[in-house]
Each structure stands twice: as structure tokens, then as C-alpha cells.
Amino acid sequence: MSEKSCLFCRIIAGEIAGDLLHQDDKCVVLRDINPQAPLHALVIPREHLESLDDASQKDEALLGHLLRIAARVANEQDQAENGYRTVINTGAGAGQSVFHLHVHVLAGRPMHWPPG
Ligand code: AMP
Ligand code: ZN
Numbered sequence: 768m769s770e771k772s773c774l775f776c777r778i779i780a781g782e783i784a785g786d787l788l789h790q791d792d793k794c795v796v797l798r799d800i801n802p803q804a805p806l807h808a809l810v811i812p813r814e815h816l817e818s819l820d821d822a823s824q825k826d827e828a829l830l831g832h833l834l835r836i837a838a839r840v841a842n843e844q845d846q847a848e849n850g851y852r853t854v855i856n857t858g859a860g861a862g863q864s865v866f867h868l869h870v871h872v873l874a875g876r877p878m879h880w881p882p883g
Contacts, residue, residue, distance in 0.1 A: 770815045775867035779813055788840055793832050796840050796872075805875025806846050810837045816868040819857045837872045846874035854882070 770776045778785040779795055788808055789796035799807040810833045816822055822830060834853065841851040851874035856863040 773815055773867050774865055775809075775811050775869065776815050779811065788844075789836060791836070793829060794836055796836060799871070804873040804878075806841070806844050806851070806872065808837075808840050808844075808872040810840070810870040810872060812868055817866045818863060818868055819855050822868065833870050837870050840872055841874055844874070850874065850878070852878050 774783065775797075777783045778797060785795075786798040787795055788798060792813070794810055794812050797809045797811060799809055812829055812833060814829070816826065819830075837853045838847075841847050851872060854871040854873065855868070856871075
């Protein structure tokens with residue numbers, strides 16, 4: 768999918784509205800439109816990478832930043848004490864539906880393992 772038609776690129780560009788919890792020079796954090804838990808946020812790099820599988824060595828610092836922001840959002844939303852889950856779906860077979868890398872942050876209800 769081209770960046771022009773990518774949903775998350777369009778939200779980042781301000782062409783489509785999103786409920787943003789955080790933004791910085793490397794990423795934005797958006798509330799998921801179809802939340803699977805009381806807190807369900809998406810940490811999305813500003814740079815268009817299709818998936819984790821497209822990340823390379825040059826992206827190592829960015830990947831670390833996404834995880835640190837995921838933890839910060841969980842803490843800021845007062846969800847750290849009872850635990851939170853971070854998920855990256857990679858590929859349609861793993862449940863990826865938007866092909867712009869993102870980290871899900873889920874919290875506020877009991878989480879089961881293994882995930883479905
Ligand atoms: P994934 O299935 O891992 O690719 O996750 C994509 C997520 O994006 C899903 O949880 C969707 O609910 C969410 N989503 C889709 N469209 C929007 C939107 N316009 N704003 C916020 N979240 C969205
Ligand atoms: Zn994109």
C-alpha cells in the first residue's frame with residue numbers, strides 16, 4: 768500500500784481525525800477506534816514501515832522508542848500497576864490489518880495467555 772493511501776499516514780498527516788494521546792518527532796499514539804480493552808492505544812511511527820518485518824538495523828532506535836512510549840502511555844493512563852500488554856501483529860496471518868507498523872497497548876482488564 769502506498770503512503771498516500773495508508774490509513775495511519777493519513778491520520779498522522781491530519782487528513783483523517785484521530786484521538787491522539789501523545790505525539791513527538793518520531794511517533795504518535797492514537798486510541799484504537801475498536802478498543803479491545805478499557806485502554807487500547809496504538810503507538811505508530813511517523814515513518815511508514817509496513818510491518819516489523821520491514822524494520823532494519825537503522826530502525827533499532829525507533830523500535831526502542833516505540834516500546835518506551837508504550838510504557839509511558841500505560842503509566843500516564845494509570846494502567847501500569849495491574850499490568851498491560853504490548854502487541855505487534857506482523858502479517859495478515861498474525862492479525863495485522865493496517866500495514867503501517869504499530870504497537871498495540873492494551874490494559875484495564877485481565878489478559879489471557881496464549882492470545883488467540
Ligand atoms: P492490526 O490489526 O494489528 O493491524 O491493528 C490495526 C488496528 O487499527 C485495529 O485494532 C483497528 O481497530 C485500528 N483502527 C483501524 N482504523 C482506525 C482508525 N481510523 N482510528 C484508530 N484505530 C483504527
Ligand atoms: Zn503509513
